Amino acid sequence: MAISKEEFDLFRTYIKDKSGITLNYGKEYLVENRLSVLMAQNGCETLLDFYKKISLNNSQLGKKVIDAMTTNETLWFRDATFVEAMEDKVIPWLIRKAAKKTVRIWSAASSTGQEAYSVAMLIDDALRKGGAAAPPANRFQITGTDISPSVIFMAVAGRYSQLAVSRGMRPEFLTKYFKKEGVVYTIDEKLRNMVTFKQLNLTESFLTMGQFDLILCRYVLIYFDEDLKLKICSKFHKALHAESLLAIGATESIRGSKDFTRILTGRSTLYYPLSKGNDTFNGF
Amino acid sequence: MSESNRDDILRTLAAVSDLPTLPQVVTKLQEEMASPNASAGSISDIIREDPAISIKTLRVANSPLYGLGRKVTDIRDAVRVLGLKEVYNIVMSMSTLNLFKSDTHINYKKFWTHCLSVAFATKAIFEFTGDMERPLEKEELADLFIAGLLHDIGILVLDQYKPELYKMVLQKVSELGEVPLYGVEYELLGISHGEIGEFLMNKWNIPAHIATAVAFHHRSEAITGKRELTEILHIADFICNNQGLDNGLGVLPTSFSDEAWSNLNLSINDISAIIEKVRVESENSAILMALA
Numbered sequence: 263m264a265i266s267k268e269e270f271d272l273f274r275t276y277i278k279d280k281s282g283i284t285l286n287y288g289k290e291y292l293v294e295n296r297l298s299v300l301m302a303q304n305g306c307e308t309l310l311d312f313y314k315k316i317s318l319n320n321s322q323l324g325k326k327v328i329d330a331m332t333t334n335e336t337l338w339f340r341d342a343t344f345v346e347a348m349e350d351k352v353i354p355w356l357i358r359k360a361a362k363k364t365v366r367i368w369s370a371a372s373s374t375g376q377e378a379y380s381v382a383m384l385i386d387d388a389l390r391k392g393g394a395a396a397p398p399a400n401r402f403q404i405t406g407t408d409i410s411p412s413v414i415f416m417a418v419a420g421r422y423s424q425l426a427v428s429r430g431m432r433p434e435f436l437t438k439y440f441k442k443e444g445v446v447y448t449i450d451e452k453l454r455n456m457v458t459f460k461q462l463n464l465t466e467s468f469l470t471m472g473q474f475d476l477i478l479c480r481y482v483l484i485y486f487d488e489d490l491k492l493k494i495c496s497k498f499h500k501a502l503h504a505e506s507l508l509a510i511g512a513t514e515s516i517r518g519s520k521d522f523t524r525i526l527t528g529r530s531t532l533y534y535p536l537s538k539g540n541d542t543f544n545g546f
Numbered sequence: 547m548s549e550s551n552r553d554d555i556l557r558t559l560a561a562v563s564d565l566p567t568l569p570q571v572v573t574k575l576q577e578e579m580a581s582p583n584a585s586a587g588s589i590s591d592i593i594r595e596d597p598a599i600s601i602k603t604l605r606v607a608n609s610p611l612y613g614l615g616r617k618v619t620d621i622r623d624a625v626r627v628l629g630l631k632e633v634y635n636i637v638m639s640m641s642t643l644n645l646f647k648s649d650t651h652i653n654y655k656k657f658w659t660h661c662l663s664v665a666f667a668t669k670a671i672f673e674f675t676g677d678m679e680r681p682l683e684k685e686e687l688a689d690l691f692i693a694g695l696l697h698d699i700g701i702l703v704l705d706q707y708k709p710e711l712y713k714m715v716l717q718k719v720s721e722l723g724e725v726p727l728y729g730v731e732y733e734l735l736g737i738s739h740g741e742i743g744e745f746l747m748n749k750w751n752i753p754a755h756i757a758t759a760v761a762f763h764h765r766s767e768a769i770t771g772k773r774e775l776t777e778i779l780h781i782a783d784f785i786c787n788n789q790g791l792d793n794g795l796g797v798l799p800t801s802f803s804d805e806a807w808s809n810l811n812l813s814i815n816d817i818s819a820i821i822e823k824v825r826v827e828s829e830n831s832a833i834l835m836a837l838a
């Protein structure tokens with residue numbers, strides 16, 4: 263199947279309307295494969311038929327299309343409720359931990375780095391506000407992993423376009439943590455040194471990763487079937503310390519997993535690993 | 547509309563009688579290098595016939611680019627010390643950097659600095675490649691320089707021979723802000739600067755494998771057969787753009803081909819070192835720009 267410009271545009275507009283995400287041209291070939299699978303599953307012969315089907319208010323299918331077409335898309339400070347929970351609860355809890363030990367955080371599908379760097383900014387900001395009493399920044403180790411070398415390269419390079427920094431960024435953080443070089447915004451050296459990026463396929467072993475206090479696995483489980491999703495959750499469970507948390511996307515769920523229980527903090531999706539000691543979370 | 551534009555563009559270019567040509571010295575050099583009797587002597591004789599190119603070639607040979615530690619006094623000496631292909635690359639650079647100089651909205655200095663940076667960057671990338679299914683020969687490394695030098699030349703051709711259409715392309719790229727140039731080219735023209743570059747390179751009798759790399763530098767997956775040259779060119783182009791060594795027309799690229807990266811067996815752990823090496827190598831482009 264070769265996707266035509268016009269067909270691509272139809273889906274491009276649909277995604278833009280439904281999710282606010284603008285797809286790049288040049289991504290057609292990526293999109294092609296994913297769409298053709300969905301198309302076949304739904305008994306459509308042509309992309310146009312398929313488009314008619316989703317645009318006739320089939321929101322279930324529409325969501326799948328959005329997921330399929332936005333694989334690398336990411337934002338700074340994604341999900342307001344999550345960021346709020348991070349600032350109010352999670353980071354103060356981590357800072358308390360950091361008084362005694364090194365705190366390890368894993369962004370498990372880090373894409374071009376926005377998620378990992380957002381956490382680094384929130385931590386650095388909280389540490390500054392904590393003043394002399396705050397633990398040193400090197401007590402925090404953030405690891406970002408992704409399957410795609412291309413997004414990891416972008417994350418390591420830490421150079422973002424005007425458009426990329428406009429997505430979700432807080433103006434005061436843009437001034438504080440980025441340097442403008444021509445049309446490019448370069449991330450602060452200090453933040454970059456807080457984060458290490460590696461390549462990892464979530465379907466493979468996590469043995470080299472070590473143990474974490476917080477794992478963020480957001481907007482990637484949606485690409486896996488239920489079975490695989492639960493397998494990955496159980497691997498996360500093994501990679502977490504007893505007193506730790508797993509964060510997933512605001513629109514996602516791992517209800518099927520017996521390894522975790524949900525922590526209720528607003529609408530944010532934070533989970534606590536069970537059977538690792540105390541079965542209720544007392545961190546906040 | 548774009549299909550018919552594509553045909554129209556190719557027809558126009560095929561009919562254009564004043565497409566830029568390479569100086570005679572380059573054409574003769576290419577012929578000689580392809581012949582089995584080529585020798586340092588015969589090559590030197592050809593270059594000497596063009597005094598302007600000879601002088602420039604000697605200047606480059608004695609520049610910090612090679613850091614030879616002694617003065618190269620004549621072309622024969624340069625060919626012996628640097629090798630045939632290297633001298634050919636110098637002559638080629640000195641000849642092409644002065645083509646298409648007519649004044650348009652393209653910033654030529656930035657444009658050619660990008661092309662030279664990519665040409666030098668290919669060497670840096672090559673050093674970090676791991677085992678490949680089809681390893682590159684040392685000879686091909688020299689070819690990569692030419693591929694880098696000419697990879698975006700199709701842009702200049704389109705801008706010169708289809709100015710109104712191309713203005714629309716450039717306008718749309720700057721309006722949309724995040725779309726790659728070649729994407730808009732396919733959309734509005736039905737063809738990209740890669741294929742146009744290949745077209746010109748064929749006219750110039752540049753070896754087909756180099757022209758192919760140029761044709762596919764934005765979509766290396768589409769090549770069947772040996773892809774490594776194209777893949778190195780693709781990654782080198784991406785990194786230069788990412789590091790602000792862009793051609794002045796596009797936007798910050800958002801991705802490269804993961805397939806290319808993996809096939810070249812490049813390592814994630816080397817990213818910072820690769821960036822550093824690309825930056826160092828690409829500084830050489832200033833030397834060539836100044837001497838052209």
Ligand SMILES: C[S@@+](CC[C@H](N)C(=O)[O-])C[C@H]1O[C@@H](n2cnc3c(N)ncnc32)[C@H](O)[C@@H]1O
Pocket residue numbers: 332333334335336337340370371372373374376377407408409410413462463464465479480481482485
């Ligand atoms: C939609 S992005 C989410 C980025 C970020 N976590 C966020 O929430 O903004 C999904 C990322 O998952 C990565 N990914 C997809 N499949 C993966 C796998 N099997 N293992 C690791 N990463 C994967 C993609 O490369 C992409 O960068």
Ligand SMILES: [Fe+2]
Pocket residue numbers: 697698739763764
């Ligand atoms: Fe290009």
Ligand SMILES: [Fe+2]
Pocket residue numbers: 660664697698783793
């Ligand atoms: Fe380029």
